[in-house]
Amino acid sequence: MDMAADSSFDAVVIGAGHNGLAAAIQLAKHGWKVGVFEAGHEAGGAVKTRELTLPGFRHDLAAMNLSMFAGSPFLREHGEALRRHGLDFAPAAHCFASVFPDGTWFGVSKDVDTTLARLNAINPLDASAWQNMLSRFGKDAPHIFGLLGNVMPSWAMARVIWNAWRQNGTAWTLEMLRFFTLSTRTWADAHFEDPRVKATLAAWGMHLDFPPDMAGGAMFPYLESMVNQAFGMVIGKGGADIMIKALTGYLAELGGEVHLGQPVAEVLQTGKSASGIKLANGRIIEAKRAVIANVTPALLFGKLLPKGSGTAAVDQKFKAFRAGPGTMMLHLALDAPPRWAAGPELSQFAYVHIAPNFSYMTRAYEQAMDGLLPEAPVLVVGQPSAIDPSRAPEGKHVLWVQVRVLPKHVKGDAANRIEARDWATIKETYAERVLDIIESHAPGLRQQILARAIFSPDDLEAENPCLTGGDNLSGSHQLDQNFLFRPVAGYSRYKMPVNRLYMCGAATWPGAGTGAGSGYLLGRMLARH
Structure with a gap:
């Protein structure tokens, strides 16, 4: 040195x-x-919780869903110690849903009979396909999670593949390899008939830079849909930062230092x-x-x-x-939950996606890739206080809105209404576009807003340099x-x-x-x- x-x-x-x-x-x-x-x-990277709007309203700045941590090998090994340092989860009985322009909706709840009842009302063939997929997931899951839970490549991973082949045969192994290459549309079309069911599942692909026709996009929607059905979804009790507090507390107990x-x-x-x-x-x-x-x-x-x-x-x-597309976060303090026109049950879901069909998702993605502000972006509307009332004062709520697939460098507006090109000028106006979209499904939302905080792609990168251009995927x-x-x-x-x-x-x-x-x-x- x-x-x-x-x-x-x-x-x-x-x-x-x-x-x-x-x-x-x-x-x-x-x-x-x-x-x-x-x-x-502050420790936590993209996992932070703050009172961004008003005192007593706790907003997860970026990451909200802690289901992956709750099911992780890391937690299986260290869970007892982390719980000793305060780790706690709030489970969601109703995991994710999508709303559609015709005033209908579809959602997946942890109770499989509840989900199947909704599917039977839409299309009994899709209900049967869902049951078959859930059954197959029980066979696929140990091998998929075995891959995700080992170093790539490694002898341990090779053993996972070898055991999968021995248990399931060559045909299954080849079909699984093919599955890793499928687009979301190809996968969804092969299993389901109703476009609303397909869109509800495909919305998960937009979380990971996979529009409907991108090769390799099927795996994440499959895993998210089946994991939520089989195990449910959890968020952090009181805020996602409860995970970070537990990690830093345990590390200090072990003699580690955080500066x-x-x-x-x-x-x-x-x-x-x-x-x-x-x-x-x-x-x-x-x-x-x-x-x-x-x-x-x-x-x-x-x-x-x-x-x-x-x-x-x-x-x-x-x-x-290569970074993934940018995102924008809109955090709202509300005096009441959103009044979803499609049905009051929607106010119980952790996530409500506004991504009603393949064309909508593809159009938003292509516009963003061309450097344009999407005319209608994909929205992930998180309702954490519906799952965990401690996030807001009694009777009040927080709304977590992730605006997906945005350009880092804005070249124009697909709707030809915003002339500015810098996010500092754009974000307030674009937030109004987002609110217009939500309000078309939840009338009166603006009147319920007590305060709001907006984080543009540039704001997210300033908060955490790893979120390049608002890319919450780190690539x-x-x-x-x-x-x-x-x-x-x-x-x-x-x-x-x-x-x-x-x-x-x-x-x-x-x-x-x-x-x-x-x-x-x-x-x-x-x-x-």
Whole structure:
């Protein structure tokens, strides 16, 4: 090192998102001295809860759904300790629904008979298809989650595939491989008849950068639909940040340290190995065994590694890692729940999607990819206080609205009504477009709003630099950036092209979500050495 170290750790973690914290816990439990350094003054990355509008109204800033964490291998191993540090969930009996222009709706509730009753009222053949799919899910799930729960590639993953083939045969294995390539439309058309059922499932693809006709888009809607049906959905009791509070509390119990308000300026190298970090204030922190970057490839190779890896072609591949579409968040404090015109039952659902058909989703996606503000964006309307009344004062509610597939750099407006091109000027006007869409399904919503907070794609990136252009996925999950290719072919096992330097987070396998998968897998892998 070129300067004396102010502090020394076995492992240094850059970024206090939940994957970085999970890796730190895994290592600290195995006796490593671990320090986590976070630029912001609050841990959590994209999992934060604040009173964004009025006192007593607790809004999840970005991530709301903690179902992946609740079902994760990490929680199975550390659940007792995390619950001791306050982790608690609020379960949703009614998980997700979609509303349609004809005044109808369809939704999936945890009780399968309730879901089937809705499907039978729409189309008995679709109800039968749903039962068959749920039955198949029981057969598929152990193998799919086995893939998602192991390093990519690894001998453990190879054993998952081998066992799947031995149990189910060649035909099933080939069909599953084919399934990984299917578009949402192809998959939905093969199973269901009613377009409303298809659209309700396809809306999940828009959470992960998969419009209806994109190859590889079927897996996420399949998993989300079946997991919600089989296990339900949960959110954090009192706020998503209850997960982060439990993680940081447990890490402190294990002797790990979290340093907030400490931006990292550079990953230091001694020879060809990462040897520590330099903070923005000039402090040098030594890492004896590992530097773990819980950031995006663009941040690591565009900023934190000014000397690069030593191979320009490899560095360029990481810098070329592609962000997903932008999002905007609209947080509302309400004096009453939305009055959904399609039916009062909708006010009980955790999520209500406004994405009524394949054409609507495709049009919004294509407009955003062309740099245009979508005329009608896809909306994910979260109703956390319907599941957890502690999120708002008695009788009041919060609404969590995610506006999906927006451009980072605005070239125009598909509706030809907004002339501005910078998000600081655009966001208030575009929020009115969003409210118009919601109000067309929930009349009188504006009169119920007590206060609101808007986060444009630029605001989200300013809040968390890993949310590039408001991309809450830390990179597109399309096939060229998934599986063996996440983040870059040859580096899917978290080890970077600099010795003792590793990456975790949503930009790495198994990708976005609150499951702590990459942090857990990396921590477990390093702890064995």
